[in-house]
Amino acid sequence: MGNLTATRPLKPWTAPTATDPVAATLRLPGSKSMTARALVLSALANGPSTLAGPLRARDTELMAAGLRGMGAHMSISDDERWLVRPHRLVGPAHVDVGLAGTVMRFVPPVAGLADGRISFDGDPHARTRPLGPLIGALRSLGVRIDVTGPGSLPLTVLGVGRVTGGEVVIDASASSQLVSGLLLAAPRFDRGVVVRHVGPPVPSAPHLRMTVQMLRAAGAAVDDTVPDVWTVEPGPLAGRGWQIEPDLSGAVPFFAAALVTGGEVTLKGWPHSSAQPLERLRELLQLMGGEVTLSTEGLTVRGTGTVHGLDADLSDVSELTPALTALAMLADSPSRFTGVAHIRGHETDRIAALAREFTALGADLTESHDGLHIRPRPLRGGTFRTYADHRMAHAAAVAGLAVPGIELDDVACTSKTMPEFPALWSAMVTGKS
Structure with missing residues (x-):
């Protein structure tokens, strides 16, 4: 099952459960x-x-x-x-x-x-x-x-x-x-x-x-x-101004919330030309039941409250695997994700960690050498270990939208890429800033 030893001080946090469709406009940190x-x-x-x-x-x-x-x-x-x-x-x-x-x-x-x-x-x-x-x-x-x-x-x-x-x-x-x-x-x-x-x-x-x-x-x-x-040829590099785009990977849990709750989430400040894989994300979210639009307001994802399963090679967007796994467990049909064997060497062995933690909550999912097979069924609350991995915390938060009582052992690990995550997430779900 790989190295699954948590190394950070633990600080429990109960993922908030949504009682209504989320409706949020967010400005997230840079990529x-x-x-x-x-x-x-x-x-x-x-x-x-x-x-x-x-x-x-x-x-x-x-x-x-x-x-x-x-x-x-x-x-x-x-x-x-x-x-x-x-x-x-x-x-x-x-x-x-x-x-x-x-x-x-x-x-x-x-x-x-x-x-x-x-x-x-x-x-x-x-x-x-x-x-x-x-x-x-x-x-x-x-x-x-x-x-x-x-x-x-x-x-x-x-x-x-x-x-x-x-x-x-x-x-x-x-x-x-x-x-x-x-x-x-x-x-x-x-x-x-x-x-x-x-x-x-x-x-x-x-x-x-x-x-x-x-x-x-x-x-x-x-x-x-x-x-x-x-x-790459040898030569000078010019000093310049860099405009950092909002972090697309960090936005995915929030977009997932729109699908789970049948709500709407807009990410402000999204550029019309991006270095990040927007088109691939748009394709995946649409296949899972979302509507994705880009306007002057920003990047908006709308859900219907019904999530669909899918069979997808995620090798080009492997950072999305944890959040999409949580979405898939709330879907109306099975999902299979492949092409992500390398995420076993990320902050933790993500494939093994996702299988272990969600199985403990009642999920039916199995790991392969390069991915996961998810068969949706009702989940229950319980402790979810994050293994100092921000993406594991994001996955647990997504599942918690529909499953009361999911308690993360350490939500502070999200400070790796988004220190504001717990506050932003709670504000989105509750509608209170």
């Missing part, structure tokens, strides 16, 4: 994925950058702290506008990755460009998250790395102020972040980089497209025309 990439590109740029509407959460604050420790100037006291001034990267420094895949995979390539020792470690479960392919790739590109623990962390990058770069072969089937981490720093490598993926398909393709789009926006020359090959 974690965009904020993380913008911070890295800004720290490597040749001039100052600003981030408008960034996400302030544990993952992004750890990213900023790690880059600041190596010399980048970070002004993040203003929640609406962060300022980054690049500076010569130096050690010694220590980077706390927490439980953030973005920090543990995006910052080591940057550390290779620093002059000095940069050490990395994080929460206990971070030491089990896939990192080995990135370490091997960086070593082949000329970066010296000492791994001092039995797994991939803790490690120390022994930077000499430059990275040779060149061609590298990597199996990134465990996480698209293994490729993104190399690409983001590659313009600063002497020879740039050519990354060739060999292995099962790389998951979460929209995140790779986001990486490429943001690199190009910063002035990098990137060629991704050959499948599973990414070429």
Whole structure:
């Protein structure tokens, strides 16, 4: 069943049950994925950058702290506008990755460009998250790395102020972040980089497209025309203003609430052109019984109160698996989700954790090597363990809309990407701010 050990202090929270259709207009925090990439590109740029509407959460604050420790100037006291001034990267420094895949995979390539020792470690479960392919790739590109623990962390990058770069072969089937981490720093490598993926398909393709789009926006020359090959030419990165979109993955539980209750939820501030996988989300929500519209008001999802099951490959949007699993258990027909074997290596083994916790509430769902099969039946209340995983908390909250008495052992884990989640969720369900 994988590593399912909870590591955070526990703070019980009862998920509120909806008695009426929800009707809410929300402005959610910025995208974690965009904020993380913008911070890295800004720290490597040749001039100052600003981030408008960034996400302030544990993952992004750890990213900023790690880059600041190596010399980048970070002004993040203003929640609406962060300022980054690049500076010569130096050690010694220590980077706390927490439980953030973005920090543990995006910052080591940057550390290779620093002059000095940069050490990395994080929460206990971070030491089990896939990192080995990135370490091997960086070593082949000329970066010296000492791994001092039995797994991939803790490690120390022994930077000499430059990275040779060149061609590298990597199996990134465990996480698209293994490729993104190399690409983001590659313009600063002497020879740039050519990354060739060999292995099962790389998951979460929209995140790779986001990486490429943001690199190009910063002035990098990137060629991704050959499948599973990414070429980044060496060259300067421009400082610029980044407008951070609302976090689509973070919005999904709120959209799910519209389907469960037959209500309506609008996410304000949604751009008409997005780097996030809106069309895939629209398709999934519509198949499950929702209506999705984009207008000047924002992105709106309406439900009928009836949720439909579906058979879907979620490999490109695996972050949505927990919330969609909760939706599927409240549906009028079975569902099967596949293509998400890699989420066993996320904050926890999400497939095993979802199966275990929802089974304890009376659900009929079984896990396969790469997904879940859900057969809806009535659920009961009870304790739901989150395993320090924000997406597990989101799933429990969605189920709690229709099932009284679901008590999360630690809702504070949502601070990883949305510290406001408990308050926003309760306000939506109760109609009281």
